[in-house]
Amino acid sequence: MALAALPPPRRLDGGHLIKDAALAALVALVLAIPLVGFQAVEVNAALTIRTRFDWMAIGVAAVFAGRLLLRVAQALRPVRTGEARARWLPTVDRRRSALLAWLGIAVAIALPFLPFSSRYVVDLATLTAIYVMLGWGLNVVVGLAGLLDLGYVAFYAVGAYSFALFAQWFHLSFWECLPIAGLLAASFGIALGFPVLRLRGDYLAIVTLGFGEIVRIILLNWVPVTNGPAGIGDIPRPSFFGLPFAARAPPGTTSFHDFFHLSFNPDHRVIFLYYAILALALAINLFTLRLRKLPIGRAWEALREDEVACRALGINPTTVKLSAFAIGAMIGGLAGPFFAAKQAFISPESFSFMESAMILAIVVLGGMGSQLGIVLAAVVLVGLQELRGFAEFRMLIFGAAMVGIMVWRPRGLLARREPSLRLHGERGSAA
Amino acid sequence: MSDPAAARLLEVEHLTMRFGGLVAVDDLSFTARQREITAIIGPNGAGKTTVFNCLTGFYRPSVGRLALHRPEGEFLLERMDGFRIARHAGMARTFQNVRLFAGMTVLENLIVAQHNRLMRASLYTVGGLVGLPAYRRAEAAAVAKAKDWLDRVGLTERADHPAGSLPYGAQRRLEIARAMCTDPALLCLDEPAAGLNAHESAELNALLRDIRDDHGIGILLIEHDMGVVMAISDQIVVLDYGRKIASGTPASVRNDPVVIKAYLGAEEDEALPPEIARDLGGRA
Numbered sequence: 252m253a254l255a256a257l258p259p260p261r262r263l264d265g266g267h268l269i270k271d272a273a274l275a276a277l278v279a280l281v282l283a284i285p286l287v288g289f290q291a292v293e294v295n296a297a298l299t300i301r302t303r304f305d306w307m308a309i310g311v312a313a314v315f316a317g318r319l320l321l322r323v324a325q326a327l328r329p330v331r332t333g334e335a336r337a338r339w340l341p342t343v344d345r346r347r348s349a350l351l352a353w354l355g356i357a358v359a360i361a362l363p364f365l366p367f368s369s370r371y372v373v374d375l376a377t378l379t380a381i382y383v384m385l386g387w388g389l390n391v392v393v394g395l396a397g398l399l400d401l402g403y404v405a406f407y408a409v410g411a412y413s414f415a416l417f418a419q420w421f422h423l424s425f426w427e428c429l430p431i432a433g434l435l436a437a438s439f440g441i442a443l444g445f446p447v448l449r450l451r452g453d454y455l456a457i458v459t460l461g462f463g464e465i466v467r468i469i470l471l472n473w474v475p476v477t478n479g480p481a482g483i484g485d486i487p488r489p490s491f492f493g494l495p496f497a498a499r500a501p502p503g504t505t506s507f508h509d510f511f512h513l514s515f516n517p518d519h520r521v522i523f524l525y526y527a528i529l530a531l532a533l534a535i536n537l538f539t540l541r542l543r544k545l546p547i548g549r550a551w552e553a554l555r556e557d558e559v560a561c562r563a564l565g566i567n568p569t570t571v572k573l574s575a576f577a578i579g580a581m582i583g584g585l586a587g588p589f590f591a592a593k594q595a596f597i598s599p600e601s602f603s604f605m606e607s608a609m610i611l612a613i614v615v616l617g618g619m620g621s622q623l624g625i626v627l628a629a630v631v632l633v634g635l636q637e638l639r640g641f642a643e644f645r646m647l648i649f650g651a652a653m654v655g656i657m658v659w660r661p662r663g664l665l666a667r668r669e670p671s672l673r674l675h676g677e678r679g680s681a682a
Numbered sequence: 683m684s685d686p687a688a689a690r691l692l693e694v695e696h697l698t699m700r701f702g703g704l705v706a707v708d709d710l711s712f713t714a715r716q717r718e719i720t721a722i723i724g725p726n727g728a729g730k731t732t733v734f735n736c737l738t739g740f741y742r743p744s745v746g747r748l749a750l751h752r753p754e755g756e757f758l759l760e761r762m763d764g765f766r767i768a769r770h771a772g773m774a775r776t777f778q779n780v781r782l783f784a785g786m787t788v789l790e791n792l793i794v795a796q797h798n799r800l801m802r803a804s805l806y807t808v809g810g811l812v813g814l815p816a817y818r819r820a821e822a823a824a825v826a827k828a829k830d831w832l833d834r835v836g837l838t839e840r841a842d843h844p845a846g847s848l849p850y851g852a853q854r855r856l857e858i859a860r861a862m863c864t865d866p867a868l869l870c871l872d873e874p875a876a877g878l879n880a881h882e883s884a885e886l887n888a889l890l891r892d893i894r895d896d897h898g899i900g901i902l903l904i905e906h907d908m909g910v911v912m913a914i915s916d917q918i919v920v921l922d923y924g925r926k927i928a929s930g931t932p933a934s935v936r937n938d939p940v941v942i943k944a945y946l947g948a949e950e951d952e953a954l955p956p957e958i959a960r961d962l963g964g965r966a
Contacts, residue, residue: 545810547804550794550797557781563777565767565797565798566765673841674829
């Protein structure tokens, strides 16, 4: 962008400012003629073109005035560097992030009982929790082991479909299917891991992208098993330790509201699913935090830093990579059944590349390797996707927000790496 | 002084490494002994680093036998994968361009070096997850060992800093400490003195002598800094164009006319066209 690259004028030079603003207005004009100037409208079932040159003029004038004001403001204020610009964002040290984490957990637990809460809010929170879990899973692969995976959605799909299919064919319950989904996804992770052992960086990313598409296309075309594009419906809902959430319990069982002497409320099921994923996500978080402090976790990070040095230290890169793929895939696979249970219907459409990109965006925006950052990024991105009020501008705002985060926080929202162990304790010899 | 009675540690016999038509190492044989520092020297491109890469499994040699003698048996390095050479045969190396885990802390670098022992102690992660006391003891021992090495290379103060933030000389020392944390039988150092100032070089000499004398291991060294090589080596192997042109004690190598010729190219001026030779002579 030639315009943006212009150095800010040091002093107020009228002619220069006008010229600069006029150039910006000219660019706006060129863009506005096709985008705003003409509008296709349907009049009596015939398509005609209406001109909107008045709107165009307003837009161009606004760009001219805006650019002029921006330049004047820049000239009046001292030039600031990127470091200084980010200072208004709070820095997050260990104590603050621990506080933030506990606060987040408290809000998450209280959420269904807050006054503004509704079925929609709880549903949205469930979706957010699913994305948090997916983000944490992908974080093992991308953030810790440094293996760029663009097909992560495949493991999510394996988890969701294994629940749907096992429930349909073998009448297994949600809780029986959950470990199966995790194990199946982990074995898919190893299956993906083997062919890509020798690949790194861009090449690895391309193969994982292909893997994600292969899984989606198999789901789409293996109609006898997966029902193809029509998807699988009537997925059973999880029960509360054997007590179904139903207005009228099936014969031989007691329903949840009867057992606890409550009046029937369909929200119970939604809230229960939310708590179930919340509990599992927190357990997964403890699990990964623990792994990070074990030799396996340090080997992942060492692999990310330098594979050649790992080899020279006697670390087998094959097992390290495969374990990262397997653990990451398992976490994705565990998130799958929750999605299937929430929707009660799944189809290959839900597992497109866009989903992989969304999960990767959560990991990158959150700050690679940061568990709390991923939660924040998931809340922001899922929230942005749900901006119903803005209708068609939703994706525009979504994109702009992503650009904004990357400009102000190039290494993610929370990018501080906490050492897995310390010699001198918390404040020891910190310089 | 080279002591023929010292135990043979590494025997390299007829090592040849070809890359297509290029012969990088040509029929090289030498022996490195325990409790000795063996230096491999030679002009740039003589094939020194290639020898290292063959020894540590990064290349598979075209011809040759590389035998490492350990109390538990003989390891034929040319048949082993890179990471197995480090894990089982006890061969540790550093790199010409320092390869630390830059984003991890100094301490973590030394703990990662003890990965295999800790992995066994954690019962391949399962025991570590449930917090087995045996694993906690093993981790404490690993930290103690790392602390010991940090003290020796003078980096204890900076243990919790990212390794990439250290000054260059400190990174070199840390890389040696990291290699030593794998409990090697043979330590291979690729130009450890490159980029060090005179003071740091002297410290390095002392450190390498200590390692040789206290740990009783062999050290194999590639080095350009003749001050370091002559001061600490027990034996020197000189390579030129992939071939061994001389070997022996520092004193004998220093005075070997073949070596002097390889380094200074004494006779080669005569092969130049007369006008160029005159130019060179005129400038000098």
